[in-house]
Amino acid sequence: MNATAPQRSLIIIGAGIAGLSAGVYAQMNGYHTRIYEMHNQAGGLCTAWKRKGYTVDGCIHWLVGSSPQDAFYPLWEEVGLIQGRQFIYQEELMRYASRGGREFIFYTDLDRLEAHLLELAPEDAALIRTFIADTRRMMHMKNAPGEPPELRTLFDNLKGMAEMLPLMGVFRRWGGMDLSGFAKKFANPFLREVFGNILYPNFSLMALMVVMVWLHKKAAGYPLGGSLPMAQAVESRFRQLGGEIHYNARVKKILVENDQAVGVLLENGQEERADDIISAADGHATLFEMLDGRYVDDSLAAFYRSAPLFPPIMYIGMGVNRRMDDVPHSVSGTMLALDQPITVAGQQVDHLDVHVFNFDPSLAPPGKTVMTVLFPTSYEYWKERYAEKERYDAEKQEAALAVVRALESRFAGLERDVEMIDVATPVTFERYTGNWKASWEGWMITPQTMMKRLPKRLPRLKNFWMIGQWVQPGGGLPTGVVHGRQIVQILCRRDGKPFTTSRP
Ligand SMILES: Cc1cc2nc3c(=O)[nH]c(=O)nc-3n(C[C@H](O)[C@H](O)[C@H](O)COP(=O)(O)OP(=O)(O)OC[C@H]3O[C@@H](n4cnc5c(N)ncnc54)[C@H](O)[C@@H]3O)c2cc1C
Incomplete structure (x- = not known):
């Protein structure tokens, strides 16, 4: 990069975990960053609220990457979310209590879970053993976020596919199955009821298996203090790095000139300009309101018409x-x-x-x-x-x-x-x-959407990017930090400078 090149400016829409993370990485890499957030505080869905001395937490059950051994941990460190936080690891993922008072305990430890399932339904022993053995196999799956897909080479992709080869059998057995399909496989009526009701019927079974792996490995803990302090920690890292954040600043339109995003129009009529615009806000509002639907191609339109959401x-x-x-x-x-x-x-x-x-x-x-x-x-x-x-x-x-x-x-x-x-x-x-539509985690993660990634760029629109839970079905906090990092890696590559995660 030319050392005398002027610092490029960046506007990020939304101060959820995705927007905040992008802001942190952008500041680390010399982009002058402003975040515009419609609410009066940071966090988006990663939030909590105080009522009569109580704190109602609106989000965190488990934070993937809470253990230093996990591939996501360094990312949380980079954005300042994890330092000083104490995590607890529960023995139970959840319980199911039936009308008749029967209980199923979804243990986080796979051995205990298998024993409990076998005790409840010996007639389903073959199914249970295969399911648990396959979940254990998934423990070897690489979950390192790695290079952004947009920057991966053919070699990277082939290497990724080779790493997945040992899991082909697992994908074949369960990849096309959702929880309702899994429930129907049980002969035992109680377990049919359990798996038909513990989550959403169309939730991907393999996504559940991935969660089971993280919990079993104690790589996804609950942070004492809950959600809001985590979001506030990332906000504070962003500010320490010199980022600007504007609250009560709802973006109404994305300003476009000659098919190039050049700024945003706020609800109060103010116009703000920057070299690049990233939307880390709701996908539908971004595409169909802020950009008036002008840059939605047929495949994106079809996805928005038909893909299922996490229900309100x-x-x-x-x-x-x-x-x-x-x-x-x-x-x-x-x-x-x-x-x-x-x-x-x-x-x-x-x-x-x-x-x-x-x-x-x-x-x-x-x-x-x-x-x-x-x-x-x-x-x-x-x-x-x-x-x-x-x-x-x-x-x-x-x-x-x-x-x-x-x-x-x-x-x-x-x-x-x-x-x-x-x-x-x-x-x-x-x-x-x-x-x-008040979806609390964006697109539902079904067998059909599990591997789906929506584009971070729109056809024909330059200098504009989208990140966060509306770009990757299943959403969640890890998606936010991964996207925040990847989008800045992409910008750095485009601008011919090395990506760094150290403070300037
Ligand atoms: C009950 C519940 C439990 C959950 N449990 C977990 C869990 O255990 N683990 C986990 O990883 N995830 C969990 N999640 C999901 C997780 O909270 C979300 O997937 C994640 O926070 C989404 O982050 P984001 O930055 O992509 O989007 P958001 O958090 O939605 O952030 C978008 C931001 O953009 C702002 N915005 C929107 N429109 C505009 C505009 N026009 N102008 C300016 N700003 C705008 C919003 O105010 C918001 O701050 C849970 C969610 C809920 C509700």
Whole structure:
């Protein structure tokens, strides 16, 4: 690079983990970076909120790469997220509790899980043994993020394929299967019920196996203190490196001249210009609102028309005036089949995903506990209700009461002890993060989308890039940091300078 070349400027839309990470790497590599964020704080979906002395965490269950042995760990170090954080590793991923009171424990340790499955369903021994053996095989899968796909050579790709060869059998057996298909393979009715209900029916089984591997290896822990301090740590690294961040600054349009992105128009009418623009915000809004759909080719349009999303959810936080030490610690809590289904937003709800944060005392005042409950709901229903604010608020309240009442049989005395209830609807997710149809993790990771990567560049539009959960099905925090790093590697390559991860 020419040492006298002027510093190139960069605008990033969105201060979620993807946008913040891109900002950190960009500053490390000499790009003058400004982030515009519509909310009044950083984090996007990686967030938490305070209510009456309790902290309702809106995100983290497990952070992939929490162990120094994992390939993602150095990335978290580079963006400053992991330093000084204490992780805990649970023995249980989750439980499933049926109507009749039967429980399945999804252990994180594969040996324990296999023994438990065999005990519950000896008639499915062959299936169980193959499934667990294949999950163990996946432990040897390379998960290093490596070079951006856009910069990989033919040799890199061939090497990657060769590394996958030992896993071909695993891919053949399970690659095309989702959880509903897996559930149907069991002869045992209880395990059919379990795998049909623990996650989403169209969730890729292999994606679940990857999670099982990380948890088994203790490479994906829960960070004490939860989500927001992690986002704040990356924000602070970005600022220390000289990056600028502007809050309450919603981007309305991306300014384009001669098929080249040149800046952004903020909602307040202000125009900001830069050499490159990266959108780390919602994909649909970026493509169809900020760019008015002008740079969407047929294949991208088809994907946006047909690919499934993580469904919108109700997310209810509760402050409970007692310790709940009798509830086993768990990564994801319990999927509880309700004896009496409840009706919320005109839909019958027969399962609640209940998470008791008794393992993180920092989230509640001494002697008290935070619980969260989530379940899928209708985006359209809540969107319509939001137009009549009083009715919307009243229905939120009703939903919360119905949930607390429904939980009383499992947590006796809950109605009495709940002293804080906070209800987030799909409208809340949309208002605070802008995510399309309130999807809380972008595109659903199904057998069809699992290997899919959407383009980070758009045909015919120069100096514009997209990163984050809308570019890679399954989303998650690791996607954010990987994309943030990769996009700056791409910029450095284009600008003829070496990519660095040291502070300037
Ligand atoms: C309940 C729950 C549990 C989860 N559990 C985990 C977990 O255990 N592990 C894990 O890895 N992931 C988890 N996730 C997923 C993870 O939170 C997300 O995938 C990740 O945070 C997405 O990051 P992002 O930067 O791509 O997008 P976002 O976080 O959505 O960031 C986008 C940012 O852009 C901003 N923005 C949008 N539009 C505009 C605009 N027009 N102008 C300016 N700014 C704009 C938004 O306000 C937001 O800050 C969970 C999510 C939820 C909701």
